[in-house]
Amino acid sequence: MTKDKVQLTRFISQSAIKTSYTAYKDTIKNWKNTDYKDQFVFSIRVFNEEKAVGAVIDEIISHGFKKILLVDDGSMDGSLAVLESKQQQYPEALLIILSHTINR
Numbered sequence: 001m002t003k004d005k006v007q008l009t010r011f012i013s014q015s016a017i018k019t020s021y022t023a024y025k026d027t028i029k030n031w032k033n034t035d036y037k038d039q040f041v042f043s044i045r046v047f048n049e050e051k052a053v054g055a056v057i058d059e060i061i062s063h064g065f066k067k068i069l070l071v072d073d074g075s076m077d078g079s080l081a082v083l084e085s086k087q088q089q090y091p092e093a094l095l096i097i098l099s100h101t102i103n104r
Helices: 003-030 053-062 079-089
Strands: 042-046 067-073 094-100
Touching: 003 094, 042 053, 053 067, 053 079, 067 079, 079 094
Parallel strands: 042 067, 067 094
Antiparallel strands: none
16 A cells, blocks of 8 residues: 555544544443443444445344444445434434545
8 A cells, every 4th residue: 555545544534533523522421331231332344335234233233232333434325324324213322423435
């Protein structure tokens, strides 16, 4: 990987983190763990997984886990819309979405 690609990747990641932190910082600060499963955070990298990612989120939450970090890695399909829909569907869960502007 060239130096320019490394710098671009770093910039895209930092931008996504900054945007998400600004959007979710109060939610994160006010989050209270209620049972031992709240100690776990699932991290899911999503790239063009519109058809599958919703079921994966449903499965994780159905087992009582409520913290999921979702990284949309520049998907060109409707993956981001599915993530946002799941975030609305599960307001009791902490679903944090980071969105890369392009695939990294």
